[in-house]
Amino acid sequence: MQPTKLLFFTAIFGWLTQAFAQQITGISPKQIIGGKGEVFTISGNGFGNSRGSSFVSFFREGNTYTDATTGNGFNYISWTNTQIKLEMPVAFSNKIKVNIAGTDYLSVDTLKVKANLGYRQANPLLYDLLTDNNKKGGVTWLIHPVYWNNPEIKQAIADVVQEFRCKTGVNYIIEPLTQWTPLNLGQGKHIIAPDSSLGVVGYNDRLWASCIVGAETFYHNQTQLLRFNTQQTWYYGKGQPPAGAAKFRYVMFHEMGHSLGLGHVNEAGESMYPTVTLLPSDNWCKRDSITAAEQNAIKHYISLSQNFAFRGCGITPMKVNGDCKDVYGLNLGAEALATEGIWLFPNPASNHIQLNISASATAEMSMWDIQGRPVMKRHVQGTTQIDLPQHLRNGVYIVSINTGGVFRSTRLLIQR
Ligand SMILES: [Zn+2]
Structure with missing residues (x-):
């Protein structure tokens, strides 16, 4: 056979193999988060009418594709000859594979995995959760x-x-x-x-x-x-x-x-x-x-x-953090403030509050809204009446009192 003919046949053969082997025609979405139960869809043909021993394979840390054991452990939502749906497991960005009866088929598209939420088990998803570990909410x-x-x-x-x-x-x-x-x-x-x-x-x-x-x-x-x-x-x-x-x-x-x-x-x-x-x-x-x-x-x-609904071993869920800027967990209730010689009342308040600190002390009072935006700041000494600006909407605010560099905070509810 002449060399040119051989090349020609090799090219045709290569094209044919490509055409038949390429059974994945699309993936959706193309950008995803792994491990949180998002649905990932693979379209194509020749997947078989049920999964059987076939499985999906994802690229992972360590530069390997997941094996059959891991692939069998994913949560498949549906499997038809032309479409596979499964819960997106933890993976690295790359092309994905479907293994049908022992043969791997590679996608043309690359799946971008932007974040991974680690789990203990993929099906059903099971995590090591956080709880109210400190009994202060988290x-x-x-x-x-x-x-x-x-x-x-x-x-x-x-x-x-x-x-x-x-x-x-x-x-x-x-x-x-x-x-x-x-x-x-x-x-x-x-x-x-x-x-x-x-x-x-x-x-x-x-x-x-x-x-x-x-x-x-x-x-x-x-x-x-x-x-x-x-x-x-x-x-x-x-x-x-x-x-x-x-x-x-x-x-x-x-x-x-x-x-x-x-x-x-x-x-x-x-x-x-x-x-x-x-x-x-x-x-x-x-x-x-x-x-x-x-x-x-x-x-x-x-x-x-x-x-989570689980209650046992003294475990309770993590609580909402309320004031997200309060990284030191200083938010105190009225009683705790009073033990420090600070009284703030009334609470809820409508148009003004009164702040009492020990007569000789001076303090700086700052107030933030729940998103952490400052709304007012005042110097106070002894007993001070503070007018609440009329533009402040009803809701929870954080009042922080700074006496010589010691900060104490409490929540104030404005209700008009
Ligand atoms: Zn790390």
């Missing part, structure tokens, strides 16, 4: 004194916690770690600390626990640590870090994201990209907010953590 992270006593680091931590509180609704608060505690999960404390023996830049350790009541086993995160390597050159500020420095706030986005159920993604631009220093994350770590996909996945996780 989780208290104790901050190591090396961090708490450094205003720049403390601010960075407070800002990141506020970002998560305000964007996802998580009820995390921070307090100083006042007792020396070894950095292990056995201490039963949530700790944010520097660590000189850490082999990576940052790390989130988690200890789950379970409680069984009747037929139900409830899984939850009991203790977590966020550790940061002391060998690193850290930059605690905002924006782009200087060359060679690791941006603490960004690394904390990543590690705190893990603490809120997020797994890694291979999508550029996301905080959960596996590496957190140098390139490529230096290309996007200048942002000081978490991404829309991260918010979406964590909000779902928080909603599950706030609304």
